[in-house]
Amino acid sequence: MKIETAMLKDFARGAAFLGTGGGGDPYIGRLCCAHAIEQHGAPELLPLEAVADDANVFSVAGMGAPTVLVEKLFSLEEAHLAVSKLERFLGRRADAIIAAECGGINATLPIGYAAMRGLPVVDADGMGRAFPSIEMVSFNVYGVACTPMVIANEHGETVIIETGAAVAAEEIGRALVVQMGASVMLSCYPMTGAEAKRTGVAATLSAAYGIGRAISAGRSAGQPVAALLAYLRTTPYYCHAHLLFEGKIVDVQRETTRGWVLGRCVLEALDGRGARLEIQFQNENLCAQRDGRVIAIVPDLIVVVDRETAEPITTEGLRYGQRVSVLGVSAPPALRTSDALAVFGPQAFKLDHPFVPIEILAATP
Amino acid sequence: MKIETAMLKDFARGAAFLGTGGGGDPYIGRLCCAHAIEQHGAPELLPLEAVADDANVFSVAGMGAPTVLVEKLFSLEEAHLAVSKLERFLGRRADAIIAAECGGINATLPIGYAAMRGLPVVDADGMGRAFPSIEMVSFNVYGVACTPMVIANEHGETVIIETGAAVAAEEIGRALVVQMGASVMLSCYPMTGAEAKRTGVAATLSAAYGIGRAISAGRSAGQPVAALLAYLRTTPYYCHAHLLFEGKIVDVQRETTRGWVLGRCVLEALDGRGARLEIQFQNENLCAQRDGRVIAIVPDLIVVVDRETAEPITTEGLRYGQRVSVLGVSAPPALRTSDALAVFGPQAFKLDHPFVPIEILAATP
Numbered sequence: 001m002k003i004e005t006a007m008l009k010d011f012a013r014g015a016a017f018l019g020t021g022g023g024g025d026p027y028i029g030r031l032c033c034a035h036a037i038e039q040h041g042a043p044e045l046l047p048l049e050a051v052a053d054d055a056n057v058f059s060v061a062g063m064g065a066p067t068v069l070v071e072k073l074f075s076l077e078e079a080h081l082a083v084s085k086l087e088r089f090l091g092r093r094a095d096a097i098i099a100a101e102c103g104g105i106n107a108t109l110p111i112g113y114a115a116m117r118g119l120p121v122v123d124a125d126g127m128g129r130a131f132p133s134i135e136m137v138s139f140n141v142y143g144v145a146c147t148p149m150v151i152a153n154e155h156g157e158t159v160i161i162e163t164g165a166a167v168a169a170e171e172i173g174r175a176l177v178v179q180m181g182a183s184v185m186l187s188c189y190p191m192t193g194a195e196a197k198r199t200g201v202a203a204t205l206s207a208a209y210g211i212g213r214a215i216s217a218g219r220s221a222g223q224p225v226a227a228l229l230a231y232l233r234t235t236p237y238y239c240h241a242h243l244l245f246e247g248k249i250v251d252v253q254r255e256t257t258r259g260w261v262l263g264r265c266v267l268e269a270l271d272g273r274g275a276r277l278e279i280q281f282q283n284e285n286l287c288a289q290r291d292g293r294v295i296a297i298v299p300d301l302i303v304v305v306d307r308e309t310a311e312p313i314t315t316e317g318l319r320y321g322q323r324v325s326v327l328g329v330s331a332p333p334a335l336r337t338s339d340a341l342a343v344f345g346p347q348a349f350k351l352d353h354p355f356v357p358i359e360i361l362a363a364t365p
Numbered sequence: 366m367k368i369e370t371a372m373l374k375d376f377a378r379g380a381a382f383l384g385t386g387g388g389g390d391p392y393i394g395r396l397c398c399a400h401a402i403e404q405h406g407a408p409e410l411l412p413l414e415a416v417a418d419d420a421n422v423f424s425v426a427g428m429g430a431p432t433v434l435v436e437k438l439f440s441l442e443e444a445h446l447a448v449s450k451l452e453r454f455l456g457r458r459a460d461a462i463i464a465a466e467c468g469g470i471n472a473t474l475p476i477g478y479a480a481m482r483g484l485p486v487v488d489a490d491g492m493g494r495a496f497p498s499i500e501m502v503s504f505n506v507y508g509v510a511c512t513p514m515v516i517a518n519e520h521g522e523t524v525i526i527e528t529g530a531a532v533a534a535e536e537i538g539r540a541l542v543v544q545m546g547a548s549v550m551l552s553c554y555p556m557t558g559a560e561a562k563r564t565g566v567a568a569t570l571s572a573a574y575g576i577g578r579a580i581s582a583g584r585s586a587g588q589p590v591a592a593l594l595a596y597l598r599t600t601p602y603y604c605h606a607h608l609l610f611e612g613k614i615v616d617v618q619r620e621t622t623r624g625w626v627l628g629r630c631v632l633e634a635l636d637g638r639g640a641r642l643e644i645q646f647q648n649e650n651l652c653a654q655r656d657g658r659v660i661a662i663v664p665d666l667i668v669v670v671d672r673e674t675a676e677p678i679t680t681e682g683l684r685y686g687q688r689v690s691v692l693g694v695s696a697p698p699a700l701r702t703s704d705a706l707a708v709f710g711p712q713a714f715k716l717d718h719p720f721v722p723i724e725i726l727a728a729t730p
Binding site: 171 | 522
């Protein structure tokens with residue numbers, strides 16, 4: 001299957017959903033992608049199982065505060081600078097491009113870049129959602145080295161980082177993002193096809209497209225949230241999909257620190273019975289508590305959507321008075337193992353609650 | 366000439382003098398150097414004019430706050446990690462090692478590293494003194510590219526930086542120093558022998574040794590400051606050497622910011638007539654004003670030494686009550702051109718006074 005321009009609107013909306021509040025507004029990524037497809041043609045969406053074992057698979061992603069990305073546009077030239085620098089450093093050329101995270105801008109960017117390079121983009125990523133740190137990907141959990149990692153900015157400046165641990169690459173990268181202009185492009189976790197197949201989360205780009213299509217179709221039928229939930233229940237990963245809460249936003253606290261958006265949001269139920277939901281976030285939504293009880297927690301997905309249109313709302317888009325539906329969705333199984341939870345489970349975000357799968361929380365009276 | 370262990374004490378003392386208050390305490394560098402010479406043998410001190418045009422010349426230096434270097438020791442292993450990473454990145458091996466600055470620790474470090482590698486160390490550097498920033502070297506002023514630059518730390522982590530301007534490399538490097546542990550090793554300005562000859566400041570390592578020897582000999586004769594001044598007047602660069610002030614330190618203000626030691630020091634004359642000298646510094650001494658009139662200014666050298674022993678005192682070593690002599694010394698001519706002054710003249714340090722050579726200031730009534 002090729003990714004055509006006509007698919008991008010649904011694709012970007014689905015990617016915003018999988019961004020679980022983070023990953024930046026995918027509208028800019030969509031425009032950038034559409035331009036690349038117009039110039040270079042539609043890229044092939046390559047199923048993960050179809051990638052050759054010895055293929056060279058390169059990732060590309062943006063890093064920085066979403067609040068900055070809105071005003072400071074990026075271009076595929078910087079993405080190319082990062083990837084091509086890594087190719088030269090390693091002495092091998094990319095055979096395929098892979099997304100590190102299929103949430104928000106970082107889902108559309110690899111598609112545009114694959115189009116520009118005339119390469120296929122793999123239908124997979126490293127999380128099936130979005131996370132705020134470089135070490136928080138299945139590639140790292142299951143043993144692909146994060147570095148060498150290249151960071152590039154709009155001035156043509158590049159930095160090649162080599163560390164033992166992915167978390168050290170994140171810390172060095174984070175210091176550089178601030179210095180190099182608050183948003184940069186990077187390429188890391190260079191891997192073989194065999195490694196991508198062993199460690200990647202399959203079929204997540206096509207899932208993003210499916211989610212976007214379900215929302216569009218649901219709008220035509222007047223029931224977008226219901227249509228979205230129905231679609232999610234047909235997928236292999238996101239099958240435990242629950243409507244957690246319907247309410248009005250009554251409080252939002254938010255601060256931008258070290259390139260992250262940190263804060264919390266409080267909702268009040270619309271039925272007038274006074275129930276409250278509190279959502280805590282670090283770029284992405286991390287934990288939802290209803291009247292003090294945890295009802296969904298990272299790495300499971302917590303997504304705030306507009307109650308009428310099911311349009312996903314990013315954490316920087318949350319506003320007092322919005323009427324929203326909050327959905328809780330199961331994360332891919334590879335994200336729920338004990339190895340995975342050590343990297344991006346509740347403790348990794350300094351949350352005091354253990355991980356309990358959404359389907360168990362939902363079944364608890 | 367080979368640099369033998371017996372020469373290191375004088376060499377380090379002379380390097381401390383050329384550090385003009387900065388460059389860190391060379392005692393640690395001396396120990397590190399002595400150990401390397403003991404293990405690997407004495408390195409050849411290669412006159413700059415004897416370097417082959419096509420030789421590969423690599424620099425090595427430490428970067429970080431001198432106040433941190435005192436407590437966090439470095440090793441030649443980190444220096445080797447930085448240089449060898451740059452060699453592999455460029456695909457060429459070092460034929461000789463050069464100092465970027467021959468003041469303080471960064472004068473002794475390249476000698477120890479050259480010993481470890483069995484390579485000659487070039488009798489030259491990029492300033493004939495010390496400066497607080499990576500772009501402040503004659504190599505940059507006269508057209509050698511600062512990058513690719515490698516930074517390495519004690520955890521074996523490395524970063525390869527490529528920028529257009531040396532000042533951008535400094536800014537990125539500065540952000541990394543803080544992140545990577547406040548002191549790191551780096552290799553930058555990789556150059557050919559022809560470039561070293563065109564842009565380097567010659568005979569500065571041997572001058573450091575000569576300065577140290579003059580102080581030692583002067584102590585035996587009971588007149589170390591006079592002996593030091595007499596020696597300086599015989600050198601090609603440091604020939605305008607003046608005793609600016611003799612006094613007691615009555616005030617020191619100092620703060621550590623972004624890996625620099627910034628501040629000022631006030632002295633009162635010993636003759637009881639009430640004259641005061643104020644010295645402003647950023648790692649290195651930048652400007653000396655006697656009763657409000659500038660009597661020496663960067664890039665000329667301003668050095669505070671103990672009045673009795675002529676032992677150079679670093680800016681972090683300045684203490685209330687010390688009896689000191691303050692010397693003003695002419696910088697090498699290559700540091701006084703308009704191109705050079707644009708990079709490390711008074712304006713580069715945000716000083717309000719123009720550069721006037723020490724010999725003219727000294728002749729002004």
